[in-house]
Amino acid sequence: MNHESAWYEIRLHGRLDPRWAAWFDGMTLRTHADGTTVLHGPLADQAALHGLLQRLRDLGLPLLSVDRVDLDQPQRKQS
Amino acid sequence: MAGLLVETKLFRPRTRPGLVDRPRLDERLLRKDGTGLTLVSAPAGFGKTTLVSEWASDGAAWVSLEESDQDPVAFWTYVLTALDRAAPGVADDALTVLQSGPAPIETILASVLNELSVLPGEIDLVLDDYHLADSLEISRGMTYLLDHLPPQLHLLISTRADPALPLARLRARGELVEVRAADLRFTLEEVSSYFTGMGLDADAIATLEERTEGWIAALGLAALSLRGRSDATGFINDFAGDDRYIVDYLVDEVLDREPAQVRRFLLETSIVDRLTGSLCDAVTGQPGGRAMLESLERQNLFVVPLDDRRQWYRYHHLFADVLRARLLAERGDITDLHRRAAKWYDDAGDTVAAVHHAVAAGDVDHAADLVELAVPALRRDRQEATIRRWLDDIPEDVVRRRPVLAIGFVGALMASNEFPGVEQRLQDIERQLAGPADELVVVDRSELERLPSAIETYRAALDLIAGHPPGTIEHAAVALDLAIPGDDLTIAAASALSALASWAGGDIESAHRGYAAAAAGLERAGHISDVLGCSVTLADLEMTQGRLRQAEATLERALSLAGDGIRGASDMYVGLSRIAWERNDLDAATDYLRRAEELGAASDLPQNPYRWRLAMARIREAEGHLDSALNLLDAAITVYVGDFSPNVRPLTAVRARLLIRQGDLSAAQEWADSVPDELSYLHEYEHITAARLMMAQRKDAVPLLERLRAAAEDRTGSLIEILVLQALAGRDPAALERALTLAEPEGYVRVFVAEGEPMLTMLQRLRPASAYVRRLLDAARQPTRVSTPQTLLDPLSDRELDVLRLLTSELDGPSIARELVVSLNTVRTHTKHIYTKLGVNNRRAAIRRAHQLGLLTR
Numbered sequence: 052m053n054h055e056s057a058w059y060e061i062r063l064h065g066r067l068d069p070r071w072a073a074w075f076d077g078m079t080l081r082t083h084a085d086g087t088t089v090l091h092g093p094l095a096d097q098a099a100l101h102g103l104l105q106r107l108r109d110l111g112l113p114l115l116s117v118d119r120v121d122l123d124q125p126q127r128k129q130s
Numbered sequence: 131m132a133g134l135l136v137e138t139k140l141f142r143p144r145t146r147p148g149l150v151d152r153p154r155l156d157e158r159l160l161r162k163d164g165t166g167l168t169l170v171s172a173p174a175g176f177g178k179t180t181l182v183s184e185w186a187s188d189g190a191a192w193v194s195l196e197e198s199d200q201d202p203v204a205f206w207t208y209v210l211t212a213l214d215r216a217a218p219g220v221a222d223d224a225l226t227v228l229q230s231g232p233a234p235i236e237t238i239l240a241s242v243l244n245e246l247s248v249l250p251g252e253i254d255l256v257l258d259d260y261h262l263a264d265s266l267e268i269s270r271g272m273t274y275l276l277d278h279l280p281p282q283l284h285l286l287i288s289t290r291a292d293p294a295l296p297l298a299r300l301r302a303r304g305e306l307v308e309v310r311a312a313d314l315r316f317t318l319e320e321v322s323s324y325f326t327g328m329g330l331d332a333d334a335i336a337t338l339e340e341r342t343e344g345w346i347a348a349l350g351l352a353a354l355s356l357r358g359r360s361d362a363t364g365f366i367n368d369f370a371g372d373d374r375y376i377v378d379y380l381v382d383e384v385l386d387r388e389p390a391q392v393r394r395f396l397l398e399t400s401i402v403d404r405l406t407g408s409l410c411d412a413v414t415g416q417p418g419g420r421a422m423l424e425s426l427e428r429q430n431l432f433v434v435p436l437d438d439r440r441q442w443y444r445y446h447h448l449f450a451d452v453l454r455a456r457l458l459a460e461r462g463d464i465t466d467l468h469r470r471a472a473k474w475y476d477d478a479g480d481t482v483a484a485v486h487h488a489v490a491a492g493d494v495d496h497a498a499d500l501v502e503l504a505v506p507a508l509r510r511d512r513q514e515a516t517i518r519r520w521l522d523d524i525p526e527d528v529v530r531r532r533p534v535l536a537i538g539f540v541g542a543l544m545a546s547n548e549f550p551g552v553e554q555r556l557q558d559i560e561r562q563l564a565g566p567a568d569e570l571v572v573v574d575r576s577e578l579e580r581l582p583s584a585i586e587t588y589r590a591a592l593d594l595i596a597g598h599p600p601g602t603i604e605h606a607a608v609a610l611d612l613a614i615p616g617d618d619l620t621i622a623a624a625s626a627l628s629a630l631a632s633w634a635g636g637d638i639e640s641a642h643r644g645y646a647a648a649a650a651g652l653e654r655a656g657h658i659s660d661v662l663g664c665s666v667t668l669a670d671l672e673m674t675q676g677r678l679r680q681a682e683a684t685l686e687r688a689l690s691l692a693g694d695g696i697r698g699a700s701d702m703y704v705g706l707s708r709i710a711w712e713r714n715d716l717d718a719a720t721d722y723l724r725r726a727e728e729l730g731a732a733s734d735l736p737q738n739p740y741r742w743r744l745a746m747a748r749i750r751e752a753e754g755h756l757d758s759a760l761n762l763l764d765a766a767i768t769v770y771v772g773d774f775s776p777n778v779r780p781l782t783a784v785r786a787r788l789l790i791r792q793g794d795l796s797a798a799q800e801w802a803d804s805v806p807d808e809l810s811y812l813h814e815y816e817h818i819t820a821a822r823l824m825m826a827q828r829k830d831a832v833p834l835l836e837r838l839r840a841a842a843e844d845r846t847g848s849l850i851e852i853l854v855l856q857a858l859a860g861r862d863p864a865a866l867e868r869a870l871t872l873a874e875p876e877g878y879v880r881v882f883v884a885e886g887e888p889m890l891t892m893l894q895r896l897r898p899a900s901a902y903v904r905r906l907l908d909a910a911r912q913p914t915r916v917s918t919p920q921t922l923l924d925p926l927s928d929r930e931l932d933v934l935r936l937l938t939s940e941l942d943g944p945s946i947a948r949e950l951v952v953s954l955n956t957v958r959t960h961t962k963h964i965y966t967k968l969g970v971n972n973r974r975a976a977i978r979r980a981h982q983l984g985l986l987t988r
Contacts, residue, residue: 059840067374073462074455108290108485109451111345112375 058120059100061090064113075103087115138404138436140212142192143183150324158307166279169297174448176314176637178288182256185286190254191216197262198482201515202271203228210242216253219972220245221737222731229512233736233771234272241769245423245973247280247943250962260289269294276300280943281954283751296314315344324349328356334366341370347448352378354431381452395422396432397460400453401467404436404603405443412474423524465491476500482516489523489882498528498535502573505538514545533562533570534577544588548594556585583612583620590627599631618913622651626664627647634776636811638845642671653691662688662698663735667775669705676846678876700726700733707745711752714909716878719749727978744784746981752880756792758986761938763788768940779815786819790826798823809841814848818855823857832860844870851881858888863896874902883910924967926985933960935986938977
């Protein structure tokens with residue numbers, strides 16, 4: 052499995068305003084009716100992923116799931 | 131490094147009065163005894179720091195950690211400094227060793243733990259924001275600390291993420307007290323008590339509790355939002371009905387009600403980690419920063435004071451993140467703010483922060499300028515780890531245009547033991563230098579000239595590390611050839627590297643020449659402490675060459691360069707003590723050690739703690755106090771720190787000689803079994819020791835001694851000793867005759883008289899008329915020097931003397947208690963009395979004082 056650049060979907064509990072996109076290095080933010088928010092976007096490598104997770108932790112945002120997504124097949128893959 | 135400490139990191143935050151009492155948590159945290167670790171682990175905004183600040187006693191050792199503390203030298207410097215302030219003297223030795231070069235963290239911590247384990251009092255050590263520093267190397271040291279934690283030290287870690295420490299093990303042993311998010315959340319009762327007096331009914335309180343889930347940061351913000359609001363219930367209902375990220379929602383509420391000027395101030399200054407008036411003025415471009423900070427503090431609006439003088443503040447971490455995110459969203463481009471912060475920090479001399487903001491501003495070239503100029507000073511202060519971290523911030527293509535910066539990074543990589551790729555970088559720099567000069571970016575043109583020589587010096591070092599001394603000598607020669615006059619540090623480095631390589635190969639003459647050149651270069655460059663370091667080695671080589679008087683002159687000259695106040699001065703006295711010992715002037719030898727001791731740890735090079743003990747052991751042995759000498763040697767072994775020099779006189783071999791003298795031949799034989807057979811200068815001392823053992827075992831040592839003598843012809847110091855042994859083992863007057871001829875001009879005494887009656891008889895027979903021999907005989911027949919009797923006003927009791935003797939061993943507090951069959955508390959009481967009577971406040975000082983007073987020689 053390639054551990055370098057990949058797209059990720061990170062799901063949080065709570066609704067995060069889209070203006071937070073810049074804080075999360077240009078990930079797109081989508082809020083869902085079930086009261087969760089999904090961050091979606093490319094991350095350079097594992098270090099970038101962990102950096103992003105730390106930012107979420109520092110805000111006290113409860114993490115629900117982290118998924119790596121394949122761009123060719125838009126459905127989610129378990130990571 | 132001491133000058134570079136950020137004082138506010140060692141400041142225990144003041145807690146605000148009037149907050150909610152939390153007896154259920156206090157009760158749990160009160161259990162300090164028998165607890166290995168208290169862990170407060172919860173996300174931001176759960177009131178960790180407030181709680182912990184109440185837990186910590188007055189005078190607790192407190193460290194607020196930051197990301198830069200992932201560097202072990204920085205981390206342990208702060209932790210040890212905090213401990214040393216809480217209990218003066220406990221970390222003296224450890225800090226000396228830590229700051230003077232690479233040493234295993236276990237060695238450094240062992241010396242602190244040794245002190246702490248007999249500490250009469252107790253210390254609370256708080257590591258706040260531990261998650262910022264948590265890293266593999268920090269975990270290693272912390273795990274060691276936890277495994278050896280003395281009961282006097284109460285360790286508390288406050289963190290947002292569980293640390294990489296053996297928590298399960300501590301938990302299983304019942305040695306872990308944990309306070310987690312679930313414990314920290316405000317209960318309904320606590321929420322109610324928090325909002326007392328704000329006119330909220332029970333429903334409103336319940337709604338707040340439910341919506342915030344007891345999250346203290348959110349409750350605090352809610353309270354701020356409620357201030358001066360007429361329709362509290364309306365606000366609470368709106369709040370409860372919105373599922374937005376709670377802190378975001380509430381910060382909006384608070385910010386919207388602040389004047390535009392305050393709002394702007396909060397957002398713009400959120401980019402810096404620590405706030406002070408003039409920095410805020412620089413970043414915002416507006417005056418009045420200091421007054422604004424004080425007003426924010428009064429209103430309890432996001433800021434936390436970092437000192438008692440209203441100078442430095444920081445935003446609460448959680449709000450800082452929210453403010454920064456909002457700033458980014460509203461402004462998009464915030465490079466101008468970072469650029470102004472970089473300038474302020476640069477003017478204030480804080481290069482680390484200046485570089486951080488220059489990089490954030492996208493000014494990598496400016497950042498590169500700053501780094502390039504900062505390298506020499508950081509290297510002098512052994513802060514290479516800081517330089518190393520910048521390598522990740524500055525893009526390679528910027529480095530590739532900047533040869534001076536590139537060589538600075540090479541130095542930092544070498545100091546961090548990252549050797550792969552260094553040769554490639556050196557070749558890149560050579561290519562840059564060969565290319566068109568106008569494509570190079572250099573802040574300080576004069577630095578450019580020294581690069582060719584510096585490159586070859588690093589190659590010399592690479593070869594030494596790779597175990598290829600001939601390559602080192604070759605590259606060092608080229609480096610010296612290329613060196614421009616006046617580049618004294620490069621000349622010194624190349625000379626020292628060449629000397630080390632020669633020494634490892636047994637070429638003492640070349641090694642001596644190299645070190646002499648290195649010392650001269652360092653002296654011209656004004657690095658006096660390093661001159662003293664070189665002088666220790668020079669004197670050592672001179673003694674091996676049998677030039678006692680020259681060794682004495684070397685040490686005295688080094689001392690005269692800077693006097694007693696400089697690091698390394700103490701090492702000079704220890705060296706002079708050894709020369710006095712060779713001349714059998716034990717009073718002078720003892721006196722030098724006393725002077726070394728009086729200078730204190732700040733004058734020690736990292737090797738001095740073991741060298742001092744070794745020197746004292748030799749004196750005690752000469753006085754016939756063999757047990758005391760063995761004790762000191764064992765202590766020397768526990769504090770031994772190597773350097774790059776070959777370990778030509780291993781302490782275990784010195785110890786074996788003492789065992790032989792004590793008649794414990796089987797223990798000495800056990801040591802001898804591990805000595806390599808191959809004869810080389812590096813093992814000469816061990817082989818002479820082995821020959822001594824054979825003589826004690828009545829085996830024929832003559833053939834071995836003859837081989838050693840043939841190999842040692844150009845090392846007069848070694849030769850004299852070998853000849854003395856040959857004379858005894860082979861009843862060989864010619865050997866003794868030669869030894870006397872070599873030894874007389876330098877005034878050697880100890881090497882003869884230490885051999886006792888058989889040697890004295892031989893001397894008497896051989897040259898009864900020689901004045902030198904008469905001097906030797908007189909020295910030997912002097913009654914054994916009587917140590918100064920105890921002259922304390924309030925003498926130590928017998929029991930205290932027992933404890934004192936054990937304090938000199940490597941035993942920790944509990945082991946000493948076991949040895950004496952008493953409780954640890956009893957040991958601590960005795961220790962307290964001993965410290966008071968000796969007028970000291972730590973174990974190390976007590977031991978040295980005891981040695982001076984001759985309390986340990988019975």
